[in-house]
Amino acid sequence: MIKAGDPGFAFDDFDENAIATTFHTTGTTGDPKQVFFSHRQLVLHTLAAATTIANQPVGQNVTRRDVYMPMTPMFHVHAWGMPFIATMLGMKQVYPGRYDPATLLALKRNEGVTYSYCVPTILRMVVDAAKANAWDVGPWTMMIGGSALPEALAQEAEEVGIIALSGYGMSETGPVVTLARSQPEDTVGVRCRAGFPLPLVEVAIDQARGGELTLRAPWLTQGYSQQHASDALWDGGRLHTGDIAEIDADGAVRIVDRLKDVIKTGGEWVSSIELEALLTAEPGVAEAAVVGIPDARWGERPIAFVVRAAGPTVSEEALREAVVARALTGAISRYAVPDAIHFCDALPRTSVGKVDKKALKETAHPSALFAGA
Known part of the structure; x- marks a missing residue:
């Protein structure tokens, strides 16, 4: 398809605030809602996320020499923004199709994959498959999101060569707003926190709403297709995440629970x-x-x-x-x-x-x- 294209094609210019994407939240605890993002927001998220991931400690970071393979559906929240980052950096990209653990491990070995992301369920499958075959699959860094990363699972992953670290976001945030990191002297639990805010992200705890995490950043969705839901999302000028959180002494965010799950x-x-x-x-x-x-x-x-x-x-x-x-x-x-x-x-x-x-x-x-x- 690329070869058939015209390299001299002249793209029409348009307002950077034009809507670029729209999709629905997953509706894990409530009804799915439609969100949307502009071209400007996607660019800002890409720059902030790339800056953060590139400056993570060695073994938790990404450079243009890394090989990237996603392990979540591409339709969900811009594939966590990584395809934009990988393309901008010129990284080799490997797309696996179905998330069968044997296929994922084979691609990791044959294509030299070094950076991925997934939900804890997929990580569990990959770790179990690696342990069953007594494989050390490192070096392999994985950003884990979608739900909390259990410390026991992160420890098991490390034993087979996978450095798992939590990222935090949601459909409404485009998605990444925080990312965990650790130093050699830290316990594995440090990487299981939601982590530190990306550049341009402001986090705060609304104690009047039970300790709910609220956010400000230039790439958060402006609202839903339903006006009343948008008003509730942005009540008081801050995006309400619906997550109960705490901010540790070092500034890292730790998710306690979903308001709807507590x-x-x-x-x-x-x-x-x-x-x-x-x-x-x-x-x-x-x-x-x-x-x-x-x-x-x-x-x-x-x-x-x-x-x-x-x-x-x-x-x-x-x-x-x-x-x-x-x-x-x-x-x-x-x-x-x-x-x-x-x-x-x-x-x-x-x-x-x-x-x-x-x-x-x-x-x-x-x-x-x-x-x-």
């Missing part, structure tokens, strides 16, 4: 992300998701869904004991102990690989699955 039980807030990380760290657990279901007495109660890892079978009793032990030390609230732990073959996913918590809440009907739990 479980309000017995007068306390329970973080589903914290519970999921605790469960995932237990031997025999590959993935975990926690949702809140209505409860007449407590308002909501946490229910856990767990996918077992290969090897010795982990029991509900063992997982419950692990959570209770953390509660007894005060590490988590006693209200956070799940009412039930449901084992399943796989967690439901959206089109971009995120855990579909709406589907889990519909499944987690106490009378249907957990009677007598």
Whole structure:
């Protein structure tokens, strides 16, 4: 197609504020909404993201000599902005098609891939495949987004040669607004935080809204196709992310939970992300998701869904004991102990690989699955 094109084609000039892209949010916790971005916004995001990624510590950065391979659908949020960066820098680009772990590992080996990004589910698949074949797949840096990066998974990835670091963003932010980084003396958990703001990004915590993370940056979507939703998104002149967050002493953002996912039980807030990380760290657990279901007495109660890892079978009793032990030390609230732990073959996913918590809440009907739990 490129060879058939006219290299002398004269492109019409147009206003940089003209709309360049439009797509819908994934609707993980709510209804999908249409967002849009201008050409100017895409350029600004590309420059800010490229500047940040290029200046990451060695082993977490990108140069024009790196080989880039995406592992998320290209239709979702500009493929996280990386195709623009890779093209601007003149990097070699490898496009895998379907995200089969054997195919991904073969392309990594044969094409010399050094930089990728994906959701934790895909990282889990790649790590498991590498471990099953006893392969050291490094050097390979992966930016992880879409949902929280469990510290246990980041540690497993490092053991097979993958340096995984969190990035944070959403459909409304184009997407990247923060990126984690670590130094040799840091623990792996440092790379599991949402990270530090990109240039031109301003972050703040709105305590009046339960600790919600709010943003300002020149490339954030101006709104949705529905005016009332746009007004709520930009209430007070800042974009409201819907995520509860904290800012650590070094300036890094740490996501506590989604406002719609946090479980309000017995007068306390329970973080589903914290519970999921605790469960995932237990031997025999590959993935975990926690949702809140209505409860007449407590308002909501946490229910856990767990996918077992290969090897010795982990029991509900063992997982419950692990959570209770953390509660007894005060590490988590006693209200956070799940009412039930449901084992399943796989967690439901959206089109971009995120855990579909709406589907889990519909499944987690106490009378249907957990009677007598």
